[in-house]
Amino acid sequence: MLEIDVKKKLRDFDLQVKLRIAEGEILMLVGDNGCGKTTLLNLIAGLQCPDSGRIALDSRALFDSELKVNMIPEERNIGYVFQSYALFPHMSVYDNVAFGLRTRRLSRREIELLVKDHLDEAGLWDIRKAKAIDISGGQKQRVALARALIIEPDLLLLDEPLSALDVRKQAAMRKDLRKKIHACNVPSIIVTHDLRDVSCIGDRACLLEKGKIALTGEPDEVMSWGSQVPFGREGSN
Amino acid sequence: MISNRFKTDAARVCSEIIQNPRLNGLWRGKVLKAGLALLMLLTMGFIALPVASLLLKNPLDTVVQTLHDPMVVDALRLSLSTSAVTTVTVVLLGTPLAYINARFRYPGKEIADSLIDLPVIMPPAVAGIALLMAFGRMGIVGHYMDGLGISIAFTTLAVIIAQIFVSSPFYIRQARTSFEDVDISMENAARTLGASRIYTFFHVILPIAFNGLVSGAIMAFARSLGEFGATIMFAGNFQGRTQTMPLAIYTAMQGDLDVALCLALILVIISFLVIVIVKTLTRRMYENVRN
Incomplete structure (x- = not known):
């Protein structure tokens, strides 16, 4: 269970969010x-x-302003897929996926077995030696996801994970993404601008407006939010 | 008669060109191209002529003979060794500074930035006097060091200090740009994957910025090799101890021109190699960043 109750002053408005996300639940976060x-x-x-405020994961405080707790990112055990994927360009696909295991000082044998499993599952084993900058957008997305999942995170954060893919690849990836995230059985937050992502991947959706949660509901309800939802034309088709 | 007809024809062609907008544009384009080509040739010639003269006035057998001259050997050895020590020192001290300036904000950052760049525009003779006032026997720091029996001015150490002073901005500026070009999301990704700041720096940031850092280090090395003004003011001109290649050229000009030409040729070759390496590395770095 992820519990968030935080405030932060941004340049144009105050971010003030209170949320709870259960184990295995996928929350779709939408907004301008x-x-x-x-x-x-x-x-x-x-x-x-x-x-x-306070951010707690399974009663483990990641941040608590009252208790003066602020855990550093490397100790939070969170799988984060960045919008641009943020793959390390000087490393191979294999080394990118193995990175999180090396920082955890696993043995070479353990790393080999785990990376092989994840690359096989993602269909990436054949391109394991390719440099991360030389692979396609779809492959980059799968490498980024494999890199985030291999560390067995307690929480998954995905920032527009499908936005860099073309429409055909997006459709194929949605089911795959939902299956993989559900298999982890951890709370997940996915930021998206696409209505189809919300309905195909999410268990619940939240609309964020100027730093505050304006609406919350089932993925199917999002359509009824009407003009408040900032989806592009392709998203509402 | 013929002349008159020719004049009439020429006038007709000119008038056609002027009246026909397409031909007019074509001629203007050609004239512009020819003008630019001439300008380019003149500029290139101005730069190439002195370099070519150096090569033409330097027969190969004389160069080979002069290479054994003790003055050349000493200057070459001293220049290469001091420049190497300077480059290593600048890289070790400048890399953390460049990273901090690329990634963090702190009070007085603008002043610190300007201070780092100051030696680039400071006249070398002024740099020499400034170093003397700081590290000379009567200098602010040198006064105390002299009390401890440590003398800096007019030693090989003074050569290195002068080189560090003038060449460090070349490395720090290039290193800062290289660090700024590393996408912050790479750093963030590494940290969410369990890497500490130091692990992230050595395994992610440094390899991505590597080409840029190497080209900065080469620039600093080249600047150290060519340093003259601050060195002669602060370290003096003693063969084998403080007489680097530029100082040896200056000394040899008053006696043996062959020695001066030989050293000048070596410096030109090194400078040319430096430019080629730096250009190649910089191009590779920007290709990586673009990808």
Whole structure:
């Protein structure tokens, strides 16, 4: 269970969010550009610091302004897929996926077995030696996801994980993404601008407006939110 | 008669060109191209002529003979060794500074930035006097060091200090740009994957910025090799101890021109190699960043 109750002053408005996400639940976070979605993910991951509040994961406090707790990102055990995927360009696909295991000082044998499992499952074993900058957008997305999942995270954060893919690949990836995330059985937050992502992947949806949760509901209800939802034309088709 | 007809024809062609907008544009384009080509040739010639003269006035057998001259050997050895020590020192001290300036905000950052760049625009003779006032026997720091029996001015250490002073901005500026070009999300990704700041720096940031850092280090090395003004003011001109290649050229000009030409040729070759390496590395770095 992820519990968030944080405040942070941003340039144009105050971000103030209170949320609870259960084990295995996928929350789809939607909202206009600049409404604070990525900032919220960064606060949870520890990459930015809230002004006040509390973030707890399974009763483990990641941040608590009253208790003066602020766990550093590397100790939070959160799988984060960045919007641009943020793959390390100087490393191979194999080394990118193995990175999180090496920082945890696993043995070479353990790393080999785990990376092989994840690359096989993602259909990436054949391109394991390719440099991360030389692979296609779809492959990059799968490498980024495998890199985030291999560390067995307690929480998953995905910032527009399908936005860099073309429409055909997006459709194929949605089911795959939902299956993989559900298999982890951890709370997950996915930021998206696409209505089809919300209905195909999510268990619940939240609309963020100027740093505050304006609406919450089932993925199917999102259609009824009407003009408040900032989806593009392709998203509402 | 013929002349008159020619004049009439020429006038007709000119009038056609002027009246026909397409031909007019074509001629203007050609004239512009020819003008630019001439300008380019003149500029290139101005740069190439002195370099070519150096090569033409330097027969290969004389160069080979002069290479054994003790003055050349000493200057070459001293220049290469001091420049190498300077480059290593600048890289070790400058890398953390460049990273801090690329990633963090702190009070007085603008002043610190300007201070780092100051030696680039400071006249070398002024740099020499400034170093003397700081580290000379009567200098602010040198006074105390002299009390401890440590003398800096007019030693090989003074050569290195002068080189560090003038060449460090070349490395720090390039290193800062290279660090700024590393996408912050790479750093963030590494940290969410369990890497500490130090692990992230050595395994993610440094390898991505590597080409840029190497080209900065080469620039600093080249600047150290060519340093003259601050060195002669602060370290003096003693063969084998403080007489680097530029100082040896200056000394040899008053006696043996062959020695001066030989050293000048070596410096030109090194400078040319430096430019080629730096250009190649910088191009690779930007290709990586673009990808």
